[in-house]
Every structure is written in structure tokens, then in C-alpha cells.
Amino acid sequence: MAVLRQQANLGDHEKAIVQALGWERVGSSERYRIKISDGAQSCFGMLATQLNGYIKDSQLKAFTLVSVQPTPSFFLADVVPAQM
Numbered sequence: 231m232a233v234l235r236q237q238a239n240l241g242d243h244e245k246a247i248v249q250a251l252g253w254e255r256v257g258s259s260e261r262y263r264i265k266i267s268d269g270a271q272s273c274f275g276m277l278a279t280q281l282n283g284y285i286k287d288s289q290l291k292a293f294t295l296v297s298v299q300p301t302p303s304f305f306l307a308d309v310v311p312a313q314m
Contacts, residue, residue, distance in 0.1 A: 246298040250290060253277065266296070 251272060253264040262277040262285055277285070284290035 245300070248296050248298055250292065250294045250296050252292045253285060253290075 246268070248266045248268050251265040251267055253262045255261070256263050256276075260279055260282060262282065263274050264277045265272060265274050290296075
């Protein structure tokens with residue numbers, strides 16, 4: 231996602247604002263796959279299990295705006311070698 235990649239590359243200490251488009255439970259586990267968008271791109275991520283209460287208590291609804299704290303991150307394209 232453009233805003234998160236820019237934040238990671240520039241080392242910004244600003245919070246990124248993204249929109250939670252929806253989520254689904256992963257199998258029978260207590261994990262949720264969440265789809266987020268920065269307005270230009272969208273991607274899926276895994277919700278931290280300590281945040282499950284937001285979904286269970288209906289505090290996180292589809293299309294909610296979320297402030298993402300700066301955090302160390304990597305992008306799969308950065309660590310996976312290109313196909314030959």
C-alpha cells in the first residue's frame with residue numbers, strides 16, 4: 231500500500247490513516263484476515279489477536295477509518311527473489 235510503504239521508506243513518525251473494508255475469520259482459529267485500503271491501493275493483513283475484541287464487540291465495522299501507528303514492517307516483494 232502506497233501510504234504504508236512511504237511511511238516505511240521515509241521513516242515518518244506520522245500515523246497512517248487507512249480504511250478497514252472488511253474482514254473474515256481464518257478457519258476455526260481466533261484469527262481475522264482484514265482488508266485495508268489507503269484510498270489508492272488495498273491489501274489484506276492479519277489482525278493482531280489482542281485486537282479481536284474490536285470485531286467481537288462490533289467496535290470495528292466495515293469502512294471504519296483506522297489510524298496505524300508507525301511500526302517496523304517489511305513487504306513480501308522486498309524479500310522474495312524475482313522469478314527468472
